[in-house]
Amino acid sequence: MQLTEIFSAIEKIAPLEAAAPWDMSGLQVAARRSDAVILAVCLDPTPASVRQALELGAQCILSHHPLALKPALPRRLDAYHEVLRLLLAADVPLYSAHTSLDINADGPAGWLAGELELRNLEVLDPTAPPLSGAALPLGFGLAGDLPTPRSLAQIMSALTRHIALSTATVCGPMPERISRLAYCTGSGSSLLREAGASGAQLFITGDVKYHTALEAEICLLDVGHHSLEEEMMRRMSELLARRLAGLNVVFVPSASPLRPALLS
Incomplete structure (x- = not known):
C-alpha cells in the first residue's frame, strides 16, 4: 500500500x-x-x-x-x-x-466514553467544528452522563478491565455517587475547571500536579499519562x-x- x-x-x-x-x-x-x-x-x-x-x-x-x-x-x-x-x-x-488524534472524540480518543456508555456528551475545550458526519466538535476532553449513578469504586472496577491502575491516585472531595464524569487522555489536568463547569463529579486524567490536587473542587482521578x-x-x-x-x-x-x- x-x-x-x-x-x-x-x-x-x-x-x-x-x-x-x-x-x-x-x-x-x-x-x-x-x-x-x-x-x-x-x-x-x-x-x-x-x-x-x-x-x-x-x-x-x-x-x-x-x-x-x-x-x-x-x-x-x-x-x-x-x-x-x-x-x-x-x-x-x-x-x-x-x-x-486527541481532539477527535468520534475517533479512538472517545473510547472510554463508549466503554462507560456515556450520554449527553460534551467536549470540554472545543477548538474546531465537527468533522463531516461527526456529532461532536473537535477539541480536548469529554464529559458525559453515566447510564446509572456509580460509586468511584465501581467506576475504577470498570476501568481495570481495560487499563492498569497500579499507580492511580485520587484527590478532591469524594462523592458518594457519580452520575456525570469527564476525562482527558494524557496530561489534561488543565481542563479541571471545564470538567467542573460541565457538571461532572469526577474528572479522570493523568499527570496531576500537587497544587492542582490541593485545589481540586471535584474528585480527580489520576490514572497516569500512559494508560488511557x-x-x-x-x-x-x-x-x-x-x-x-x-x-x-x-x-x-x-x-x-x-x-x-x-x-x-
Missing part, C-alpha cells in the same frame, strides 16, 4: 489542520520507500518500541507522541539519536498523530486495520515508565 494512502487514512481520523499550534503531529522521519505492507502502531517512539516494530517487519510506524516537540540536531548519542539511526538504516518512515493513551492507540490500530484492507497493522504494546515503589 502506498504511504500516501496510509497517511491519508490516519488524517481522516486525526486531522492535521486541527492539531494544537505547539504540536508536531505529522510526518516525523521521511523515508525513500513509497509503500508498505506492515504498519506498526505504538504510543511512544522509543528505541525499544521502534526496535520491536522493525523486528515485526514494519515498513511504516505510527506513534501517538512525536519524536520531538522541537527539532534538534542529533548531536548526542541518546534515545533521539538511536531512533533516527534505526529508522534511517531501515528506510522506515515515522508518523505521529498526537493532538490531531495506550488503549487509545491499540484501538487506533484496530480501526486502521479495518479501514486499510490489505495492510497488515500490528500494535506494539508498552508499559508505563512509572511503577509502584515496593519496599523489600
Whole structure:
C-alpha cells in the first residue's frame, strides 16, 4: 500500500489542520520507500518500541507522541539519536498523530466514553467544528452522563478491565455517587475547571500536579499519562486495520515508565 494512502487514512481520523499550534503531529522521519505492507502502531517512539516494530517487519510506524516537540540536531548519542539511526538504516518512515488524534472524540480518543456508555456528551475545550458526519466538535476532553449513578469504586472496577491502575491516585472531595464524569487522555489536568463547569463529579486524567490536587473542587482521578493513551492507540490500530484492507497493522504494546515503589 502506498504511504500516501496510509497517511491519508490516519488524517481522516486525526486531522492535521486541527492539531494544537505547539504540536508536531505529522510526518516525523521521511523515508525513500513509497509503500508498505506492515504498519506498526505504538504510543511512544522509543528505541525499544521502534526496535520491536522493525523486528515485526514494519515498513511504516505510527506513534501517538512525536519524536520531538522541537527539532534538534542529533548531536548526542541518546534515545533521539538511536531512533533516527534505526529508522534511517531501515528506510522506515515515522508518523505521529498526537493532538490531531486527541481532539477527535468520534475517533479512538472517545473510547472510554463508549466503554462507560456515556450520554449527553460534551467536549470540554472545543477548538474546531465537527468533522463531516461527526456529532461532536473537535477539541480536548469529554464529559458525559453515566447510564446509572456509580460509586468511584465501581467506576475504577470498570476501568481495570481495560487499563492498569497500579499507580492511580485520587484527590478532591469524594462523592458518594457519580452520575456525570469527564476525562482527558494524557496530561489534561488543565481542563479541571471545564470538567467542573460541565457538571461532572469526577474528572479522570493523568499527570496531576500537587497544587492542582490541593485545589481540586471535584474528585480527580489520576490514572497516569500512559494508560488511557495506550488503549487509545491499540484501538487506533484496530480501526486502521479495518479501514486499510490489505495492510497488515500490528500494535506494539508498552508499559508505563512509572511503577509502584515496593519496599523489600
